[in-house]
Amino acid sequence: MDREPKLLEADEVGPAAVVNHKAADKLRAGHLWVYRTDVEELIPALGAVAMPAGGLITLMDARRIPFGSAIYSEASVIAARKVSAEPKIHRGEYLEDVVTRVRAALALRTPMLTDGSTDSVRLIFSEADDLPGIVADRYRNLVVLQLLTQGTAQDDMREVLARELAVEGVDVIVERPDPRIRELEKLPAPPAEPLFVREGHAGPAKTEFTLNGLKLGFDANAGQKTGAFLDQRMNYAAAAAYAHGEALDICTYQGGFALHMARVCTHVTGVDASRSALETAEQNLERNRAQMKAEVEWVEADAFELLRAYDAEKRQFDTIVLDPPAFAKTKRAAEGAMRGYKEMNLRALRMLRPGGTLITCSCSHHVSREEFTATVAEAAADSGRHVRMLETRGAALDHPEVLTLPETAYLKCLILRVD
Template sequence: MKVYLKKNIKNRIKNGHPWIYYNEIEKIDGEIENGSIVEVFNHENYFIGKGYINFNSKIRIRLLTRKNEKIDKNFLKKRIVQALRRRNTKEESFRVIFSEADNLPGLIVDKFGNYLVIEINTLGIEKIKNFIIDVLIEIFNPVGIFEKSDSTSRKKEGLTTFTGWIYGNGPELIPYTINGIILFADTKGQKTGAFLDQRFNALSLRNYTNNKSCLDCFCYTGNFGLHMLKFGAKHVTFVDYSKRAIEVAELALKKNDFQNYELIVGNAFDILKSFYNSSKFFDVISIDPPSFAKSASTKQSALKGYKEINLRAMKILKERGILATSSCTQVISEQEFINTIFSAAIDTGKISRILHKGGQPYDHPQVLNILETQYLKFLLLEIENLK
């Protein structure tokens, strides 16, 4: 089936962006079933590419290729092999496929040791899922593949949610190792069960936590705090709103035989305020909150949230303490995030000195042509009193 675009569409599509919105389409030849592969042409009948269509979504077409090639099992194998070559890693745990950034929009695949966890967010990928599973088995020969397709975006695609083992079997908490630390991917937790994108940013703390009192705020299953303890922290306090996440973090702490820690379930904003009121201060604090904004309409609210949580963290840092702070909100740029941190520092009478800037690791590649693939900002700061 053929789809023709309007004459005055933006250069975004021509320049490599894979999304085609409903209002960019001039006409469609014939009747097309949702999730089907279509050929896309511009208004002059010039071939643009192939992708899958869904009339339930404002993003009407997501392009899979700019070539006139068949979308089949061989195509998917080629895409996944390309992604592995792009990573060129010997790590046992990493992101295999990062959706649009790896030319497979709607698909996430994470490798945790001998297990794979996949997340399917679009109808087009759902329709070729069996091919994808066959290729993953052929390439990785995993003990098990768990599907964790429970995002809210599936509803917009006309899909129901699904979670469960679709190949082999495995534990509810999947053990994996990064940077010499044993962690657990929670099949009942967020996203694919664990966040692999912060593993290198956590390494930036290695020179700052030895014999220090530390706080891991929004800790989820404990990534930053576990690294702090590995790097010799005297004590680490873990804070998260999720009781289950704290329980998983505790399991990891025991598995790694770490000592000297405290686990707190509760609202991070309230807990940081209570630390200030009780004069409890830290040498090192990690702030790794969830995305405060999913769209541009909530951007200002997100900026206020980032400012407030970082302001509260700065208030309980000892003189020249270390603040590791992150934003995973795509709608906020790095400069906007830096400006927000600066504003929080000014309001608390602090000087904020950037020691290190981090971002996404190689297995979460940023495609400059696709702004949506750029989301993670990380700053390692020394916080000094202005007077």
């Protein structure tokens, strides 16, 4: 006979959040987030008058049956991120779990660096590694860390991560916050100094790293997010396998897709609205000049304006890559994002020569793979072209998806043949 779940007393759970029926069902199904609108009651610890910002709380349903523990944010739309199936009151227990999970994350990535063609990888991917609010990227000898929640952006967490991530070959660990998330989470400024510097190592937080055999520059104090887009690594290689002839790379940023295609194409045009990104792309081109088969040019322009102009001029290409930034920053912005994706893809489809290849991407986690694919299909229908799907891809293997957390399946990449 099954035993009834144990109802815990207040002194056994510490501070707690009672969630509504919808959130309870999602937690039972394996989801890891609780939105503030789904919290019915906040219960401070005995003797306390408020919930602890960034502290551990117990998640419970209306019957006071616990789902486990979570880190709490007093500011974010996501009020709680589950970190354990067991109620935990003491932060020391949580930090012990962090150590175990960081080591497991590093062990998962080690085989990805063995063939010599790549020395950079995402070491920790937040919920995908059971480490909510923590992201760490390695660029050869430099690790860039992001602490994204009130529960992780704390000095004891920095100490643990600096110790565990200082593996062989890592010389510097720096923390670089996401400005928007820092504002939303009401996080203090991170330490200005590196969290770790190996003895004998000096110099700024810059390095040169290798991705799919290409040498690329990285500066931890410049660029977007933690720097280069490691999540596209395997899609870069796939694009190069299909690319041919004259290629156009829209939203090239620092030249990721463009430089991979330039090893096989005859001419590549990389387009971006950021002059500084294109300057870095040019530096990356010079680093790899000996590998380049194509003539490469960079164009500073708005992606939509340039596509409209090229479409009006009836410009033609053999390969087009669309890799725009996230159009949908919120769920409410998803409808507008779909219109943007459709316009961009429709113009690209019209500009491809028969037998051409379209590599089209979306990194909006508020837009599902099914929604994005349907939007591209609408563009294909409107274009009047015969379009076949060759591959449906996601992020590289160092960015695994959690099946019960759809938000981790944020990157979509479709490879299409257009006749």
